[in-house]
Amino acid sequence: MECKRINTDLVAGIFMTIVALLFWSQIGNFTSFGLIFPKAIIALLGLSGLGLIAYGLVKKKIAECFEIRYFMKMMLVIVFLIAWVRLLNIIGFAVTSFFLFIFVALTIEDDINLKTVIKTIVISAGMVGIFYITFAQILLVRLPSGIFF
Amino acid sequence: MGSVLWTSFGLMFTPMNLIYMTLGVMGGMMAGALPGLTATMAVALLVPFTFTMDPISGLVTLGAIYCGSIFGGAFSAILVNTPGTPSSIGTTFDGYPLTKKGKGEEAVLAATFSSAIGGLFGTLVLLFLAPVLARVALRFGPPEYFWISIFGLTIIASIASKSILKGLAGGMLGLLISTIGIAPIGGDVRFTLGVPALQGGVAIIVALIGFFCIPEILSMVGKGDEAYDIRETEEKKKKKKGVILRTFKEVIRMPGNLLRSSIIGAFIGIIPGAGGNIANLVAYNEAQRASKYPEKFGTGILDGVVATEAANNATVEGGLVPLLTLGIPGSPPAAIIFGALMLQGLRPGPELFSDHPTIAYAFILSFFVANILMFVVGLAGGKTLYTLVTKIPLKYLVPSIAFLTILGSYAIRSNIMDVFLMVGFGILAYILKELEFHPAPVVLGLILGPIAEEGLVQGLLMGAALPNRWLIFFERPLSMILIALCLVSLFWPLISNLISKKRNQSKGVTQ
Numbered sequence: 001m002e003c004k005r006i007n008t009d010l011v012a013g014i015f016m017t018i019v020a021l022l023f024w025s026q027i028g029n030f031t032s033f034g035l036i037f038p039k040a041i042i043a044l045l046g047l048s049g050l051g052l053i054a055y056g057l058v059k060k061k062i063a064e065c066f067e068i069r070y071f072m073k074m075m076l077v078i079v080f081l082i083a084w085v086r087l088l089n090i091i092g093f094a095v096t097s098f099f100l101f102i103f104v105a106l107t108i109e110d111d112i113n114l115k116t117v118i119k120t121i122v123i124s125a126g127m128v129g130i131f132y133i134t135f136a137q138i139l140l141v142r143l144p145s146g147i148f149f
Numbered sequence: 150m151g152s153v154l155w156t157s158f159g160l161m162f163t164p165m166n167l168i169y170m171t172l173g174v175m176g177g178m179m180a181g182a183l184p185g186l187t188a189t190m191a192v193a194l195l196v197p198f199t200f201t202m203d204p205i206s207g208l209v210t211l212g213a214i215y216c217g218s219i220f221g222g223a224f225s226a227i228l229v230n231t232p233g234t235p236s237s238i239g240t241t242f243d244g245y246p247l248t249k250k251g252k253g254e255e256a257v258l259a260a261t262f263s264s265a266i267g268g269l270f271g272t273l274v275l276l277f278l279a280p281v282l283a284r285v286a287l288r289f290g291p292p293e294y295f296w297i298s299i300f301g302l303t304i305i306a307s308i309a310s311k312s313i314l315k316g317l318a319g320g321m322l323g324l325l326i327s328t329i330g331i332a333p334i335g336g337d338v339r340f341t342l343g344v345p346a347l348q349g350g351v352a353i354i355v356a357l358i359g360f361f362c363i364p365e366i367l368s369m370v371g372k373g374d375e376a377y378d379i380r381e382t383e384e385k386k387k388k389k390k391g392v393i394l395r396t397f398k399e400v401i402r403m404p405g406n407l408l409r410s411s412i413i414g415a416f417i418g419i420i421p422g423a424g425g426n427i428a429n430l431v432a433y434n435e436a437q438r439a440s441k442y443p444e445k446f447g448t449g450i451l452d453g454v455v456a457t458e459a460a461n462n463a464t465v466e467g468g469l470v471p472l473l474t475l476g477i478p479g480s481p482p483a484a485i486i487f488g489a490l491m492l493q494g495l496r497p498g499p500e501l502f503s504d505h506p507t508i509a510y511a512f513i514l515s516f517f518v519a520n521i522l523m524f525v526v527g528l529a530g531g532k533t534l535y536t537l538v539t540k541i542p543l544k545y546l547v548p549s550i551a552f553l554t555i556l557g558s559y560a561i562r563s564n565i566m567d568v569f570l571m572v573g574f575g576i577l578a579y580i581l582k583e584l585e586f587h588p589a590p591v592v593l594g595l596i597l598g599p600i601a602e603e604g605l606v607q608g609l610l611m612g613a614a615l616p617n618r619w620l621i622f623f624e625r626p627l628s629m630i631l632i633a634l635c636l637v638s639l640f641w642p643l644i645s646n647l648i649s650k651k652r653n654q655s656k657g658v659t660q
Contacts, residue, residue: 009312012584016318023325026340034337036609037602038328041321048318055314065583074371077547078576081363084555085568093559097552104548108370123545131556139194142563143556 008063013052020046076107092148094132098124157510162518166209169202170515173213174522178530180214181221181233184358184557188218188234188425189481196489204493204508209515211489215482216268216519219425219461220527223260227454228253228538229550231362235353236425236464238592239433239457241361242308246449254535258396259451260458261527263407266400267459268520270411271418271466275473276513283474286419291611292622294422295604296631298597301427303638304434305590308447316590319581323594324601326351333599334606346566353426355558355567356574356595360588362554363575369547393528399451406436406452407459414460418467421479425461426596430589432460438641466516472497473509 023042027035084100101124102117109116132149135141173195180191195214199207222233227244240260247256274282289297302320309316329340330350341347400407410432417428436456437446446453468480476498478484490497501509541549558571578588612621622628637644 006584008584009314012315012318012581012586015584016322019322019325023340026342028337028339030332030337030339031335033335033606034332034339037605038325038339041324041328045318045321045325048314048321051314052318063585065585070371074367077367077370077551081551081572081575084551085565085572088555088559088568089565097555101548101552104551105544108544108547120545124548127549127552131552135556135560141194141560144559144565 004065005062006065007056007060008065009052009059009061010056013049013054013056016045016049016052018049020049073107077104080104080107088144088146090146092146093136093143094128095148096146097128097132101128153506154510154514157507158514160205160507161209161511161515166206166515167518167522169206169210170213170519171522171526173210174217174519174526175530177214177217177219178221178224178523178526181218182224182534184225184231184233184354184362184553186218186233186557186560187354188215188222188236189485190560191215191218192482192485196485199489200492204495204505205511207489207493208486208508208512209519211486212512212515213519213522215486216462216465216516216523217526218482219465220260220264220268220458220523222461223264223454223458224257224531224534227256227260228535229362229546230365231550231554232357234425235357235596236429236461237457238357238361238426238589239429240454242433242447242457242589243450243453246447247451247454250449252449253539254392254532255396255399255451256454257531257535258393258528259400259454261524261531262397262400263410263455263459264462264527265520265524266407267411267414267462268465268523269517270408270459271415271463272513272516272520274415274463275466275470275516279470279474282416282419283471286421286471286479287475287477288627289420290625291604291607292625292628293604293631294600295608295622296628296635297420297423297427298601298604300631300635300638301431301593301597302601303635304430304593306639306642308430308434308589308593309587311587312585315584315586319586319588319590320594323356323591323596324598325594326356326591327595327598328602333603334610344566346564349562349564351570351595352558352561352567353592353595354561355571357592358554358558359571359574360578360592362550363572364579364582364588366547366550366554367575367579369543396451400455403452403455405439406455409435409439410456410459411463414463415467417460418464419470419479421471421477422600424468424480425464428460428464429457430593432456434638438645462520469513473501473513474499476501 020042027039080100080103084096087096102120105120105124106112106117136143176195177191180186181188192211192214196211199210202210219234219236222237223240223244225231225233226237226240227248230241230245232238232241244256244260247253305316305320306313309319330348331338338348413432413435414428417423417431433453433456436452437443440446440452468483471477471479472483472487476496478487487497495501495505495508554571555568558568559565561567582588608621609618612618615621623632
């Protein structure tokens with residue numbers, strides 16, 4: 001099993017401190033009404049981050065994280081998810097979803113052959129078709145549209 | 150009143166209304182089960198269908214949709230770790246681990262039983278205690294809302310019991326994310342990085358989908374079938390015999406949990422602005438606190454599912470208390486029902502009961518029927534849905550869930566930025582999960598952030614006349630009660646330790 005051995009408290013503390021600093025750097029000319037709450041929260045987040053760093057340095061507890069057996073598959077799914085969202089209002093909701101559904105399904109499929117490909121195409125068409133008709137045609141929910149629909 | 154109730158019941162309990170209510174419950178359940186279609190959207194989308202109906206039929210249909218949609222959120226929470234509505238966040242804590250253990254059907258059945266019981270309790274409150282409770286709820290001002298949100302945040306201590314520091318950091322992160330967009334008071338544009346689409350802030354449901362659903366998708370892909378071992382085996386099938394009766398017995402063996410959670414749900418529902426999203430978490434927290442085995446919460450026990458589902462369904466009727474008695478909609482779906490009542494020529498408030506008592510009571514009584522129908526439809530629907538999900542191979546389940554997350558996060562505001570945010574939150578949540586963060590504190594912070602900020606700033610404005618404006622948060626009687634509750638909640642681990650030590654000492658003395 002592939003695992004990363006990480007001091008999770010330390011890493012989490014560094015992450016939270018960076019987030020607090022990022023938000024702090026974005027504080028502009030806010031009115032006192034708009035500033036009081038986020039300022040307090042940023043301070044508390046920063047303190048919790050520093051607390052986690054201190055705790056991580058003292059306890060030095062190492063945990064096994066990111067146990068990923070199928071790393072490439074997971075990365076591919078993330079890429080497909082991002083592409084799915086990016087193409088929604090370029091190609092259109094239905095067409096993008098139809099193809100990306102197939103790509104994600106085939107990424108997870110262990111045994112790709114003509115039969116599984118055809119089956120996946122049919123399932124994808126059915127799934128996207130049913131939801132497109134229900135949302136866009138019956139419930140009149142606006143869905144992203146692009147070159148196609 | 151007796152004769153009015155009887156007449157109202159006769160007008161409501163007609164074959165046609167029963168059909169409308171059944172369809173309403175089914176439609177609501179489907180909408181609730183789909184992440185992104187909230188109870189508000191379900192009621193709003195189906196309001197036009199009730200325009201042509203007579204007032205009683207229209208209202209009972211809307212009530213049934215509302216009940217069904219809050220209950221429906223439990224299905225996706227239990228089966229795929231994605232709360233269908235914010236009212237089911239807490240249901241994921243034990244519901245999904247139960248599914249992973251192969252006990253998803255029991256979880257769905259327990260959710261069905263407890264939802265119906267919570268809903269029936271809420272209806273009793275609506276019928277008999279509405280005017281009194283509505284007046285109490287109106288005493289809640291900004292300082293009380295501030296303390297309610299602080300009380301909500303103390304829940305982090307029990308949710309993130311493994312690491313309080315990580316829970317606190319997660320909660321603060323959620324609160325900080327909630328400040329993105331236009332400030333509720335002052336109108337400052339904050340932390341949008343110049344992106345106009347972020348001015349509207351982060352929609353809770355978008356964060357919910359991202360934080361709960363995407364990490365699960367990635368786990369399923371990253372770990373394969375092992376991450377989602379709910380396939381039906383012959384051994385499991387044998388164990389399923391008599392599951393309905395067995396689960397029902399288990400649920401009714403928790404009368405304290407059911408009653409407490411229903412009371413919490415009904416009361417939080419009455420407070421305008423609060424609702425199922427807070428009630429389910431408070432009920433979970435209290436159930437854990439009162440339990441003899443608190444350490445088992447979160448590992449997959451029915452108690453957690455029972456608490457959250459009884460509470461969120463009791464908020465449905467609770468939320469209608471201020472609407473029907475005072476004409477103040479206490480929740481977004483109640484606001485839509487307010488509009489539907491006006492369209493039918495009825496003015497919510499005290500006049501509704503004096504001018505149209507049969508319609509008002511028929512609407513209230515319809516919740517008894519809707520909850521019973523929800524129970525029947527839920528038993529059949531839950532079983533079917535569970536069987537369906539367990540039979541879908543992982544290779545189709547993953548893209549199906551991904552498809553629904555994209556559809557759901559877009560449908561909320563028809564904003565492509567929401568979908569980007571959802572994916573971004575999902576990747577962040579996966580990393581945080583691996584770093585041993587629980588997603589619930591982040592989402593809890595996101596839900597409570599706007600309530601806390603509005604309460605804080607408005608409270609400070611209210612306190613401007615006092616020698617020290619912060620005094621406003623400490624001098625009102627309701628605020629003091631809430632502060633006491635916050636302190637008890639915060640120091641509960643210490644208090645319970647002391648109590649158990651004393652118990653052990655007294656046992657030692659008697660022995």
